[in-house]
Amino acid sequence: MAMTENKVIMQGTGLTKTFSSGDLVVEALRGVDVTISRGEVVAIIGPSGSGKSTLMGILGGLDSPTSGNLQVEGIDITTMGENRLAEIRNDYIGFVFQQFNLMPTLTALENVALPVQFSSKPKFNPRQRATDLLTRFGLDGRLRNRPAQLSGGEQQRVAIARALANDPPLLLCDEPTGALDTENGDLVMETLFQAQRDLNTAVVIVTHDPRIAERADRRLVMTDGRFVDQS
Numbered sequence: 028m029a030m031t032e033n034k035v036i037m038q039g040t041g042l043t044k045t046f047s048s049g050d051l052v053v054e055a056l057r058g059v060d061v062t063i064s065r066g067e068v069v070a071i072i073g074p075s076g077s078g079k080s081t082l083m084g085i086l087g088g089l090d091s092p093t094s095g096n097l098q099v100e101g102i103d104i105t106t107m108g109e110n111r112l113a114e115i116r117n118d119y120i121g122f123v124f125q126q127f128n129l130m131p132t133l134t135a136l137e138n139v140a141l142p143v144q145f146s147s148k149p150k151f152n153p154r155q156r157a158t159d160l161l162t163r164f165g166l167d168g169r170l171r172n173r174p175a176q177l178s179g180g181e182q183q184r185v186a187i188a189r190a191l192a193n194d195p196p197l198l199l200c201d202e203p204t205g206a207l208d209t210e211n212g213d214l215v216m217e218t219l220f221q222a223q224r225d226l227n228t229a230v231v232i233v234t235h236d237p238r239i240a241e242r243a244d245r246r247l248v249m250t251d252g253r254f255v256d257q258s
């Protein structure tokens with residue numbers, strides 16, 4: 028590890044999540060502690076149903092924990108109102124899902140520019156930022172293409188550029204290569220590591236791909252709503 032100390036971006040303590048509908052109660056998270064620091068890649072692995080996506084939703088402020096505390100750069104977001112929380116999400120956190128979720132009627136460039144246009148305090152010119160990121164990821168020949176005109180791997184790289192549009196310190200990726208073949212999955216994996224290298228973004232990746240887990244700085248293993256192991 029280098030001599031520079033890595034700043035903590037996100038810290039979750041004692042996070043639990045219980046879903047109940049009628050008589051059925053599912054304890055999806057049973058007390059998770061997690062710390063994410065600037066510029067690290069963390070892989071989260073574990074069997075289906077173990078609570079990985081639930082945790083990602085909570086870390087991203089898309090869902091609230093049943094109990095526990097979550098801080099983003101020292102700010103407690105568990106008690107925050109929805110407007111302020113939406114600002115935190117927009118400025119601090121990028122999301123990448125298994126399905127790319129691009130806007131079908133917008134071009135690649137317009138998809139990436141959109142979050143900058145919606146930022147309450149934009150750091151960039153939207154089209155310039157979109158062009159820069161897409162060029163960085165080798166998609167400069169695809170700026171004017173709509174999602175349907177792009178391969179799955181290209182769409183996911185556009186989605187990564189979109190998630191990075193406002194220069195968030197943290198990127199949360201839930202099975203980002205899960206819908207892709209090996210070749211496209213590899214390109215997407217390289218793009219995520221490039222974000223870490225070039226932009227110093229912390230990247231948390233839920234994955235079943237051992238090659239991604241292998242290359243991550245740390246691996247956290249989730250089973251039955253808890254981290255049972257790390258390496």
Ligand SMILES: Nc1ncnc2c1ncn2[C@@H]1O[C@H](COP(=O)(O)OP(=O)(O)O)[C@@H](O)[C@H]1O
Binds near residue numbers: 046055076078081082
């Ligand atoms: N909205 C929900 N309502 C009820 N149960 C849920 C909901 N979301 C997830 N669960 C349950 O929580 C557990 C963990 O799910 P999930 O976080 O999606 O696991 P993973 O991503 O590791 O496959 C599962 O038993 C799942 O059925």
Ligand SMILES: [Mg+2]
Binds near residue numbers: 079080081201
């Ligand atoms: Mg999941």
